[in-house]
Amino acid sequence: MxxxxxxxxxxxxxxxxxxxxxxxxxxxxxxxxxxxxxxxxxxxxxxxxxxxxxxxNRIAGTLASAGSRLVALVIPSLTNIVFADVLRGASAILEGNQHQAVFSVTEYEPEKEEALVAAMLAWRPTAVMLAGFEHSEGTVKMLRASGCRVVELLDLDGAAQDLAVGFSNRAAGSVSADFLLRRGYRKIGYVGHDLDRDTRAAKRFASFRERLGAAGFPLVDSEIHAGASSVEGGRLALERLLARMPDLDAVYFSNDDMALGGYFHCLARGIQVPERLALFGHNGLDIGRVTPQPLSTIRTPRVATGRVAAELVVTDAPAQVVDLGFELIEGATA
Amino acid sequence: MxxxxxxxxxxxxxxxxxxxxxxxxxxxxxxxxxxxxxxxxxxxxxxxxxxxxxxxNRIAGTLASAGSRLVALVIPSLTNIVFADVLRGASAILEGNQHQAVFSVTEYEPEKEEALVAAMLAWRPTAVMLAGFEHSEGTVKMLRASGCRVVELLDLDGAAQDLAVGFSNRAAGSVSADFLLRRGYRKIGYVGHDLDRDTRAAKRFASFRERLGAAGFPLVDSEIHAGASSVEGGRLALERLLARMPDLDAVYFSNDDMALGGYFHCLARGIQVPERLALFGHNGLDIGRVTPQPLSTIRTPRVATGRVAAELVVTDAPAQVVDLGFELIEGATA
DNA sequence: TTTGAAATTGGTAGCGCTGCCAAAATATCT
DNA sequence: AGATATTTTGGCAGCGCTACCAATTTCAAA
CATH class of the missing domain: 1.10.260.40 (lambda repressor-like DNA-binding domains)
Structure with a gap:
């Protein structure tokens, strides 16, 4: 030019x-x-x-004054409504406080996360928000060196670097297990997606499984869909699981998307829900409230997580962990 | 500090x-x-x-060198997967070309769009990407004055400022009408959401209706859900429409989210689809491929729109309009 | 009026980097 | 070796703005 x-x-x-x-x-x-x-x-x-x-020209303004008033959100996926909700909550607060949200998507790849964090830090953001506690060594080092605020979202089971906002996935997993047990289900299976990447789903699963074991009704079987969570993945994985273990009486899904797929499978095959097979999800997506039978699930505070995270950042709050909890939705599928 | x-x-x-x-x-x-x-x-x-x-420090670098290598995406909503897909396509290309996507959400409000465009321009982006052609006078003026590239997305029915990438909503509307007519449906209704804001949906509807009229089978009735498009909105609106007009034989929805809600309503009420009532959506979301009956709809090139838009920007292509077309998905609900 | 305090203003030195240019080092050729 | 091309380097002036400070104006009280 x-x-x-x-x-x-x-x-x-x-x-x-x-x-x-x-x-x-x-x-x-x-x-x-x-x-x-x-x-x-x-x-x-x-x-x-x-x-x-x-x-x-905010470029010049920022250079002269030190505060960029940019907040970087580095999220795993945009396909997953969960993160879109977090963004929505955060944007709303940030915009009202003369801040700008900048976001990029890691596709659940730690290396990509590291590269994106580096790219974001080059803009000298006020804060960087990330999903969960599991980050590469390089990422953590950079963040620490940058001196900007760090907010880890949607997870509480681990050690926070600075700020953390969300809920305990382990607690969600055991609450889910307790609910199914309380309802009398005994032959319980699990349908999930790539757990190496989605460590929060892995924590829910681990805790769910432990709880079942402790109650004396260990998990019967599980089926992991290779790849990201999706409705289709849930449908296919449930089909495979049932082919192996036809007499399960309940299935816990890694999230609502997967559970919805499972529900569609049951509808298509005429499997009575929940009499013949109970389904339980996680997240409490709106769509699950409108299906012919509302999905039994756990509603997570997604928008609130974004909102609270943003509020902490704009008020320059001291390092802390904020537990926003979650809510059991009984629904009609379990 | x-x-x-x-x-x-x-x-x-x-x-x-x-x-x-x-x-x-x-x-x-x-x-x-x-x-x-x-x-x-x-x-x-x-x-x-x-x-x-x-x-x-890219702040300093940008100030010294003029090119920010930032691309601003100003989109109506994140709840709507459509825009998440566009973002995904755009990010992928931008990241591969040393550019950064920055995005913000207008909630379909023109005043908010104007404010956000102003905020984005302060970062001297390489380009600004917007949904559609309908923008406030102030927005257009600012964009013109800024000298940065402008890409208008997901619409071709109007006058482009600079670059435009997407498909014709009017064409999509008439193709949808033709399809329903070809299948023999004659008493056709429409279920949509707030059309003042979503001008692209409004264009589809207008064209759909014209086509029905031209064929001699004018639209019987329509029901507009007040508020943003949602699965729940579709379900409620279809219920209201059917209460008024129980003998419709097909309904065209403003998009797949709404159509899915309609489909759930039919499932819940035992309305035979498509024998008793046919349903037709728009967008071709993945979830519609996995429902017990795959949704009849039109698949729109969302990710490709983002991708192509980003490519045009990074290659500094001359002003042009790119039609990516769309694809009819026959599905099983119409 | 005088005086001091308060409100308003302008000048200017950076912020950290890049672009340009001239200087220095190195390579290549008579 | 000397001269010329080539590559490699460093210095420094901005980029457009804000923070700081000093100068100026305004106002109120004495």
Missing amino acids: NLDARHQTMVTLAKVAEAAGVGESTVSRVLRNHGSFSRKTRDRVMEAVERLGYVP | NLDARHQTMVTLAKVAEAAGVGESTVSRVLRNHGSFSRKTRDRVMEAVERLGYVP
Whole structure:
């Protein structure tokens, strides 16, 4: 790009100052509504801003002032509504506080997470928000060195670097197990997705399984769909699981997407839910409330997680762990 | 924040240069792999970078060099998977080309879109991507003045400002009408969501309705769910529509989410699909492929839209309109 | 009026980096 | 060896803005 051409066209603060017949710092103060200035000056400046169509350059502003007011969200997936909800909650708060959310997607790959965190840190964000506690050594080192706030989301079972907001996946897993046991199910299976990557789902599963074992009704069998969680994955995996273990009486799914797939399988095959087979999910997605039978699941505080995380960041709160809990939804599938 | 404290801690390019015993510009060249330098110098610099844990400051870099390599995506909603898919496509390409996606959500509100575009322009992005052609006057003016590339997504029925990528919603609407007519449906209704905001859905509906009228079988009735599109909205709206018009033989939905809600309503009420009532959606979401009966719908090129848009931007392609088309999915609900 | 305090303003030195240019080092050729 | 091309380097002036400070103006009290 031709720099000179750009410089001729670009409206800068200096040009506004000249047009308004005031000093640069005055324009800066007026625009940021910071410091003092007379009403008359303000009007003159605003008139010039309007007339020239001036748009402040935050790049320059940030460089000069240290605070970028950018918050980086590094999330595993956008396909998963869970993270879209977190983003929604966070954006809402950030926008109301002159901050900007910047996000990128790791596809659940730690190496990608590391690369993205590096890229984000180059923008000197106020904070970086990540899913969960499991990060590569390099990621942790960079974050620590950067000095910016770190918020780990949607997990509490582990050691937080700085701030953490969410709920305990282990608790969710055992509550789910207790519920199924209380309802009298005894031959329980599990349908999940790639657990190496989704460590939060892995924690739920581990805890679920432990609880069943402790109650004397150990998990009968499990089927892991290779790949990311999806409705289709849930359907296929349940089909495979039932082929092996036709007399299961309940299945716990790694999340609602997978559970929905399982439910569709049952509908398609005429398997009576929950009489013949009970289904239990995790997340409490809206769609699960509207299926012919509402899904039995656990509602997780997704939007609230984003919101609270953002609030902690904008208020520069001290390091802490915030447990937002979750809610059992009895539904009609278990 | 205390500036001095920060300055003491921050590793800057100058410190790396000093540690490596070379000049600043040499470090800059090595890090950007631009210009020439000896192998030995490169190693010395990289060693220092490694040792000090230096992370380049892109804020400063951008200010000095003019190109931010940021691409702003201003989308209506994250709840709607459509936009998540666009983002996914765009991110993938941008990341592979040293660009960063920055996004924010308008909630379908034009005033919010305008505010967000202003906020994004402050970061001097390479391009701004928006949904559709309908923007406030202020938004258009700002974009024009900014001189950055503009990409309008998922719509072709209107006048593009610069680049446009997507498909024709009007065409999708008439193809949908033709399909239902070809199948022999004659008493057709419509279930949609807030059309003032989702202008693309409005275009589909308008075209759908025109086509039915032209064929001599005008739309019998329609029911608009107040609020954003959702599965629940579809279910409730279909229920209301059928209460008024019990003898409809087919319903066209504003999108798959709404259609899914309608489908669930039919399942719950035992309404035979498609014999008693046919359902037709729009978007071709994955979940619609896995329901007991796959949804009849139109698959839209969402990920490709994001991908192509990003490619056009990174290659600095000339202004143009790219039609990615769509695909009819016959499914089993119509 | 005088005086001091308070409110308002402008000048200017950076923020950390890149682009340009000239200088230095190295390689290649008579 | 000397001269010329080539590669490699460092210095430094900005990029557009904000923080800081000093200068100026305004206001109120004495």
